[in-house]
Amino acid sequence: MLPDTPDVETVLFGADGVAESLSAGKTIVDMSSISPIATRDFAARVAEKGCDYLDAPVSGGEVGAKNAALSIMVGGKVKAFERVKPLFDLMGKTVTHVGEAGAGQVAKVANQIIVALTIEAVAEGLLFASKAGADPAKVRQAITGGLATSRILELHGERMIKRTFDPGFRIRLHQKDLNLALEGARSLGMALPATALAQQLFSACVANGGADADHSAMVRALELMAGHEIGEAPPTER
Template identity: 50%
Template sequence: MNELTDKTVGFIGLGLMGRPMCRNLMKAGLTPVVYNRSPQPRQELAREGAVAADSPAEVAEQADIIVIMVADTPAVEHVLTGPDGVLHSLRSATLLIDMGTTAVPATRRLAALVEEKGALYVDAPVSGGTIGAEAGTLTIMAGGSEQAFALARPVLSLLGERITHVGATGAGQVAKAANQVIVGLNIGAVAEALALAKAAGVDPARVRAALRGGFADSRILEVHGQRMLDNNFAPGGKCTTQRKDMHQALELAAELGLEMPATALSRDLYDRLIDDGDGDLDHAALFRLYTKS
């Protein structure tokens, strides 16, 4: 906390993940300058002690460190380069930390624009969903220079428990792409396994209990398997977000000449779920593809 005493932290993007993350900064004694495209979340946090800004540019006018947690690559681009974007008033030596899941080529291009202004850039996407965001236990995978990462670490440590500097700019987003491939395929495996048990007339809850502790066990089986059993798909991470992340991973693979057929199939299954109207449900709702009558 001492390293942040004289710093003003900005936070842009107050959605499912951003809002609890910003609250964790406030619990640590910071007074963040906040912006969100829709006014209600920033007004809500202002009532709790944050300072509400009317644009990303206004955040940049005040903040020494800016955390961005928005939905997708176009949203990050708009926050930085839009008519009232951060780049219009970005000061030299400011640190930008993109904690959303952004395409790797765009990350490197945006980082170059930021660095042209004399500022620093870290891509630091997260894993752990809203559970981790609320508890401050996110897994954070960071890309950027050693200098930028060192400056980012005090903020990141207020938001997550496992923080890894993966490599140069874009490396954090590469790690997140790998994470989302594993998450998506694992959700699919758990959904199919529990659906198989149910179709065979065996209690899927007991099957899940039998699998715990063996080679098939995982955080997905623990958390999302329970959601499937409970038919509780209140979003921690939305189907649309999971689909977007897997598509970005496939785009990166295509640029590298790598085939990922299992990931492509999983992405297509999420397309079916979204077409069925379930896009805003938690990504564990993939189970519904197998259990709808």
């Protein structure tokens, strides 16, 4: 598991890289979160050596890793997946073969889009409630019983209210994942307008020194624009 696409390419195909010592029948498993397009190219180059390539990015963060409860999204040949699955089962609670090479990365990008947009929605809702004079903790409690409930409202909503922004999953990493989403969208000739907004909110956090805060700290960018912090007394009470 490496930080970014160029790192994976260097480890695989750079000087003294893994590919130089591959022999037929071996399987490479990459659990990084990187470009689906580059992943397909890497898999094709590895296949030329008679080897299998599985892309297996994960979701679940630090807590999921510590508890062997990660969600693992796997792309590659079915037989290679079945061969490696017992190892995945030691790390993950949900292990899914999504499709051919690159499909695991596509699933991870989709996951990160959904997570980012849900964080943004939770942040807007709780910030609105707080500035309007309601207790954001009680608002959160009230809506967890309805259609708006989610793990992000449960976990990250609490972080926003309690101001506990220690990672978790760092903003700079989620920002990178959204960049992959937007690059992929351009290559597909499609628009992801809400994803672009979330990416810009993460960029605002990074610009204000929050690159290594948990991604729930996206709320800080919205708070700057609102001139109000969740839990702060509303303007009429000052």
